Amino acid sequence: MDMPFDPSQAGSLVVGCHLSVAKGFPAAAGVAVQVGANALQFFPRNPRGGAQRQVSEAERAQWLERREEAGLRYTIAHIPYTVNLASPKPAAYEFARRVLREDLERCRWVGADAAVTHPGSYVEGDPADGTRRIIAAIEPVLPLLEEPGAPWLLLETMSGQGSEIGGRLEELRAILEGLGWPPRVGVCLDTCHLFAAGYDWRDPAQVDRLVEDLDRAVGWERVQALHVNDSKFPCGSRRDRHEKMGQGEIGRRGFANLLRHPRLRALPMLLETPIDGELDYAAEIRWLRDLDRELAAGA
Template identity: 35%
Template sequence: MPHFRFSEKHGDLIGAHLSTKGGLHTAFDRAGEVNASAMAIFAKNSNQWKGKELTDEDCKLFAKKRSVKPVFTHASYLINLATTNREFHKKSIAALIDELDRAERLDIRGVVLHPGAHMGAGSDVGIEKIARSLDRVRAAIPNHRVVTLLETSAGQGSCLGCSFEELGKIIKLVDDPKRVGVCFDTCHVFASGYDLRTRDAYERTIEELDRQVGIGNVGLFHLNDSKKDLGSRVDRHEHIGDGRVGLDAFRFLLNDERFRGIPKLLETPKKIEHESDRRNLATLRSLLNSPPNEQPIGAAAVGATHRI
């Protein structure tokens, strides 16, 4: 089982996905401007197969400017490890290897990846293909320490990962489960049919997560409200508290001791740079340390931790 927890010395581990306009290192300036203690970036253009070369100087500058310890990258949206198209699959493998290599060179420990879409081949076929593809990627870079975090999906089309069961199957099928974890997106989970809005509903969802995936395999949270209803299978992010998920769900999660030390990042709409992130982060922090009667039932059930 991977170990994802960060030490409390790094702060409350709440942040956002931030722009790298002007260079990867500039994201740290933006983190300071929005008061983020964790962050995610794209290490290259998210809609291109090949990105700009990552130079040694880029890596040195990134390390020099690093003011936030928990940093993640999000892999290209083009990657589909479950695709039925041979050429597309070949490109996806190469692109993921590149994403993990960039993260390794930047001393980043987790790369978020959309699991993929089976394109009509069926869930079981797609799940098997994703697992074997992850094995191929790892075989190409066996000494890299970076973990691939499979993001929960909203369930649109033939996209895989909308159920905890599917994610759990992928983790069980890979040759080295320590190299794979899960990124839990609150909007996607809600859209795929998992309720988080009441204490009982939240507990049932987390119990199912633990049963199918294992709480210890969760390495990151994306905190997003949803514009659409429970089970809509439509991926539309909304500002915290302005959508159908509601504030209570985020209060439960932020105060759940089982996820203490696991970074939690916004992917909410950005109308004006920094303004929306500041507002959403302030809202999240206002929910920390809520009264005991607002905490989830199982909050005291904390597993073994590994501090980074």
């Protein structure tokens, strides 16, 4: 299976954060350098799902050059939260299908490694109908994912709140199985969501259980990225509220267990913690890198 990121070459952490590209992709690369990131996540359009900003050939060329200079080892787009691939409402569903295709095409244009999306919410009725709608929405873009330079499409693990799909790994497996296990559709983990869904990062045995469950449910080769966020709410709460690193319920102990696990540590890590301004990510990235160095030194 073709992998955009080679974990065996990871060495130091590949860690970044979600940055705005509203002022252009090259500008976002500059901010990444300022905060000490070597990975970057972005919205391909307004997060509320508005129209895409046009990216010229000149901006694209400058971005590709600036990305190399900045040492960005992984770039990933986040499909807007307003996209609901499981929606039972025809207008919302057709909007989701259109945005998914357009944003994957944008990712290919700018050379992003992957695009991550929330699987969706069935809203009402039978959850299985929501899963079928997700499969039907993704099927038409599978040929796009086979084209040269295409990104991966990653389904995010969710907290399981309300009617959302993806709070259980079996739900992600059902989508992948329904799609016929396509080679460039995988999974993006989220520490806060998994904690809320019942995986306690503070217990090393629970971390091992998560990795084993992922291997069994979807295959580890499909796990391509990791959102690193602390949690405002307790383990198993099924409530999705991110907190700054080390200041929530997961805490230092939980993230230390994550970093001690070689498979998890090798994944590209993207921060989505609450901040007042993008430069605040510098402290969050430094906290994670400092913890990794302390563990390496035997602290």
